[in-house]
Amino acid sequence: MIASSRRIVITGIGIIGPLGTDAASFWRSLHEGRSGVRPIQTFDTSGLPVRFAGEVPDFDAKTFVEKKDRRGLKVMARTIQLAVAGAQRALDDSKVDKSKLDPTRFGVEFGAGLIASEISDLVDAACVSANCQPGRVDLEKWGEQGIPAIEPLWMLKYLPNMLACHVSILHDARGPNNSVTAGDVAGLLAMGEAYRILLRDQADFFLVGGAESKLNPLSMVRQCLFEHLSRRNDEPAKACRPFDRDRDGLVVGEGAAVFSVEELEHARRRDARIYGEIVGFGAAFDPTLSGDGLTRAIRAAFAEAGIAACDIDHINAHGLATRESDIWEARSLHDVFGASPPPALAVKSYLGNLGAGGSTTELAASLLALSEGRVPPTLNCENPDPECPISVLRGAGKSVERPYVLKVSFTQMGQCAALIVRKWN
Amino acid sequence: MRRRVVITGMGCITPLGYSVRETIDAQLQARSGVGPIHAFRAQSFPTKFAAQVKDFELKRFVADCKRWEDCGVNSQFAAVAAKEALEHAGLLNDTRVDRTRFGVYLGSGEGIQDFHNLMSLIYRAYRRETRQLDVADFERGALRDFHPGREAEQELHTTPAHLAAAFDLRGPNFNCLTACAASSQAIGEGGELIRHGDADLMLVGGAHSMIHPLGVTGFNRLTALSMRNDAPEKASRPFDLNRDGFVLGEGAGMLVLEELEHAKRRGANILAELTGYGSTADAFRVTDSHPDGRGAIACIEGALKDSRLNPSDIGYINAHGTSTQVNDSVESLAVKKAFGEPAYRVPVSSTKSMMGHLIAAAGAVELITCVDVLHRGVLPPTINYETPDPVCDLDYIPNEAREKRVEHALSNSFGFGGQNISLIVSRFSK
Numbered sequence: 122m123i124a125s126s127r128r129i130v131i132t133g134i135g136i137i138g139p140l141g142t143d144a145a146s147f148w149r150s151l152h153e154g155r156s157g158v159r160p161i162q163t164f165d166t167s168g169l170p171v172r173f174a175g176e177v178p179d180f181d182a183k184t185f186v187e188k189k190d191r192r193g194l195k196v197m198a199r200t201i202q203l204a205v206a207g208a209q210r211a212l213d214d215s216k217v218d219k220s221k222l223d224p225t226r227f228g229v230e231f232g233a234g235l236i237a238s239e240i241s242d243l244v245d246a247a248c249v250s251a252n253c254q255p256g257r258v259d260l261e262k263w264g265e266q267g268i269p270a271i272e273p274l275w276m277l278k279y280l281p282n283m284l285a286c287h288v289s290i291l292h293d294a295r296g297p298n299n300s301v302t303a304g305d306v307a308g309l310l311a312m313g314e315a316y317r318i319l320l321r322d323q324a325d326f327f328l329v330g331g332a333e334s335k336l337n338p339l340s341m342v343r344q345c346l347f348e349h350l351s352r353r354n355d356e357p358a359k360a361c362r363p364f365d366r367d368r369d370g371l372v373v374g375e376g377a378a379v380f381s382v383e384e385l386e387h388a389r390r391r392d393a394r395i396y397g398e399i400v401g402f403g404a405a406f407d408p409t410l411s412g413d414g415l416t417r418a419i420r421a422a423f424a425e426a427g428i429a430a431c432d433i434d435h436i437n438a439h440g441l442a443t444r445e446s447d448i449w450e451a452r453s454l455h456d457v458f459g460a461s462p463p464p465a466l467a468v469k470s471y472l473g474n475l476g477a478g479g480s481t482t483e484l485a486a487s488l489l490a491l492s493e494g495r496v497p498p499t500l501n502c503e504n505p506d507p508e509c510p511i512s513v514l515r516g517a518g519k520s521v522e523r524p525y526v527l528k529v530s531f532t533q534m535g536q537c538a539a540l541i542v543r544k545w546n
Numbered sequence: 547m548r549r550r551v552v553i554t555g556m557g558c559i560t561p562l563g564y565s566v567r568e569t570i571d572a573q574l575q576a577r578s579g580v581g582p583i584h585a586f587r588a589q590s591f592p593t594k595f596a597a598q599v600k601d602f603e604l605k606r607f608v609a610d611c612k613r614w615e616d617c618g619v620n621s622q623f624a625a626v627a628a629k630e631a632l633e634h635a636g637l638l639n640d641t642r643v644d645r646t647r648f649g650v651y652l653g654s655g656e657g658i659q660d661f662h663n664l665m666s667l668i669y670r671a672y673r674r675e676t677r678q679l680d681v682a683d684f685e686r687g688a689l690r691d692f693h694p695g696r697e698a699e700q701e702l703h704t705t706p707a708h709l710a711a712a713f714d715l716r717g718p719n720f721n722c723l724t725a726c727a728a729s730s731q732a733i734g735e736g737g738e739l740i741r742h743g744d745a746d747l748m749l750v751g752g753a754h755s756m757i758h759p760l761g762v763t764g765f766n767r768l769t770a771l772s773m774r775n776d777a778p779e780k781a782s783r784p785f786d787l788n789r790d791g792f793v794l795g796e797g798a799g800m801l802v803l804e805e806l807e808h809a810k811r812r813g814a815n816i817l818a819e820l821t822g823y824g825s826t827a828d829a830f831r832v833t834d835s836h837p838d839g840r841g842a843i844a845c846i847e848g849a850l851k852d853s854r855l856n857p858s859d860i861g862y863i864n865a866h867g868t869s870t871q872v873n874d875s876v877e878s879l880a881v882k883k884a885f886g887e888p889a890y891r892v893p894v895s896s897t898k899s900m901m902g903h904l905i906a907a908a909g910a911v912e913l914i915t916c917v918d919v920l921h922r923g924v925l926p927p928t929i930n931y932e933t934p935d936p937v938c939d940l941d942y943i944p945n946e947a948r949e950k951r952v953e954h955a956l957s958n959s960f961g962f963g964g965q966n967i968s969l970i971v972s973r974f975s976k
Contacts, residue, residue, distance in 0.1 A: 240668050240679060263590075275764060281723050282965065295827050295829045297827070339664075405718060406650070
């Protein structure tokens with residue numbers, strides 16, 4: 122690894138999720154063991170086999186942007202609005218004076234996913250272009266009458282780079298700007314990359330995070346087709362059960378978590394509150410889903426941080442709560458930590474899988490835990506699965522005893538990442 | 547001393563050919579790859595033409611077609627280009643290199659939406675009497691009619707995962723979809739992973755096709771596409787006064803990046819060095835680039851600084867050059883501002899005049915062109931350049947290839963929404 126004398130710290134947290142729209146209510150829910158998984162309210166789910174999710178209650182994007190910028194919300198899909206709101210919260214929380222930031226040294230990076238079109242945006246065009254054959258559209262009519270029935274800026278509303286673009290425009294961030302589109306691991310990869318950009322002195326301040334909402338009919342249909350969702354419609358709060366023997370699949374969620382991340386001297390000069398320091402990152406690919414890739418990603422992050430397994434206070438697990446994924450993850454963690462692993466917290470048990478917004482939201486729980494001195498337990502892990510050889514943090518949680526947290530995340534196709542954060546003293 | 551990054555393999559599939567060689571040969575012969583859309587019936591669309599990969603059949607290129615069956619054409623293009631690049635680098639089946647130190651970073655696009663099923667399901671779920679959608683009816687129909695495998699393949703992380711699994715590349719695996727800057731950004735950040743020590747080898751590039759009904763619809767609504775339906779081959783005319791929008795292209799471009807000492811140790815054929823990478827945002831509007839080229843100037847300057855070169859060292863610029871009014875004038879302005887007086891002595895061309903705009907994949911293929919320029923000493927032209935635009939007053943290599951020895955070449959890519967990426971490749975010297 123190439124050593125750098127620069128140090129990178131997290132100075133702001135912005136959370137918009139099933140447990141609330143600020144970090145304080147997020148922490149309160151974790152502390153009280155309250156789940157954010159409920160029946161879906163925002164659209165009719167009666168045609169779906171799964172009718173619950175981790176939904177952001179009463180989200181109103183207007184309250185997060187200045188009046189002059191509200192018109193722009195019309196060209197933002199819900200995913201983008203969540204990101205914009207999360208970024209505003211992260212910036213507010215960092216208490217940075219925006220007028221004192223050098224715009225050319227201010228970067229933005231988001232983990233993002235495929236954004237499905239709202240079907241209501243396509244109704245007019247679909248209706249004028251229909252013919253009598255199911256499954257076919259009259260392209261002649263689509264060209265003549267369908268295309269003019271689509272909103273002019275329709276496409277921009279759904280581009281995955283628009284999370285980072287809108288945030289850069291709203292806050293005049295003219296530094297590096299990237300959108301990592303890598304499924305569930307996207308947010309953590311974005312964190313790692315922004316950390317590296319700050320290390321190599323191409324920026325001093327970053328808004329970095331992840332956001333995603335799959336809570337619309339088209340995306341939800343797709344999730345159901347992939348057939349790994351929990352079917353516990355009768356008890357949503359009990360549905361997401363990472364590492365539990367009776368887990369029956371993942372739970373869909375939505376949300377954003379964004380951090381203000383900056384170079385240490387930059388933070389010190391403005392006397393910023395510091396939540397933690399990013400000290401190591403690693404990424405790898407696991408072609409056979411054997412756990413070997415995740416192990417390599419973790420070991421690379423350890424090497425960069427210059428620490429050993431015994432320095433870890435707790436593992437912030439991916440904990441997807443599907444049968445195979447949890448076994449795969451646990452075996453990999455076992456390879457790294459051996460017989461006496463640090464306890465593992467699976468934040469998805471509270472809110473489901475937030476997709477590209479998941480890993481940063483989960484990491485936020487550990488950052489808050491480090492500053493509060495207390496780690497909340499994993500919910501719903503009533504009977505730990507003997508096939509998952511790790512120690513799941515259950516019961517009343519625990520107090521923080523060691524200085525480092527390991528966050529891991531991966532996709533079901535094999536992309537893996539690990540990030541290590543150090544408690545700030 | 548920082549780790550140096552060299553290019554040791556390249557592959558592409560484009561509207562001009564099925565390989566790097568075919569693509570470059572066509573560019574140097576000033577051939578257009580633009581014609582009527584044959585992927586679907588576009589006769590009544592505002593734009594009825596595009597630059598398409600001709601008669602694409604995966605099985606002509608890849609033995610194991612099964613893996614790619616449900617994939618969108620984006621991943622299939624990626625497979626073809628990746629195979630060529632890895633073969634070129636001598637790494638297709640090389641078991642001596644540590645595959646855990648070999649990663650993938652793509653700027654790759656999405657798979658293709660099941661347009662016909664989606665639209666007819668929405669139509670059938672619409673209740674005329676109440677003027678409302680019966681969402682539950684849509685859901686039931688979609689669960690019945692959509693193909694699970696093909697729906698999954700629309701997701702954005704699938705392409706780099708397939709490449710990694712198919713070619714045993716077990717290092718860091720990323721995808722970024724930053725619109726038209728994507729594959730250039732992937733190359734830049736992929737190079738940084740090698741510089742930092744996360745990997746010794748990276749397969750980088752991009753793949754994309756938006757030549758489908760919703761793709762053309764979206765761009766037509768944004769009024770971004772040329773509508774020169776009477777003369778498709780003349781439609782992509784970057785920097786020409788009468789340009790009226792870009793022409794959609796499709797395809798993939800892939801490069802193998804390698805740490806210099808690693809390449810030397812295995813006796814690799816070093817094609818060029820990746821010396822400069824600049825990355826900025828306009829932070830202006832989602833629909834337009836900044837009128838003063840603010841972000842583009844800073845980006846070009848950033849790449850020059852990274853490479854420790856002066857503007858006068860650059861012998862060729864492959865422009866973003868989309869053939870839209872705004873891009874071409876702002877880009878010309880940015881080159882002049884970033885380069886100063888030497889701007890008038892650097893030949894600039896847009897190969898989009900021939901290939902069309904490969905969107906996420908554009909930058910990778912354009913960087914391949916730059917590497918070839920370093921080798922062959924022949925610059926590809928900007929075709930359809932007929933009427934000079936007073937605002938665009940640089941040397942655009944009009945209509946015919948030109949011989950020139952070049953030491954360093956610059957490639958620009960600017961994305962919808964304001965991401966700017968500049969890359970510099972240099973003739974390799976010890």
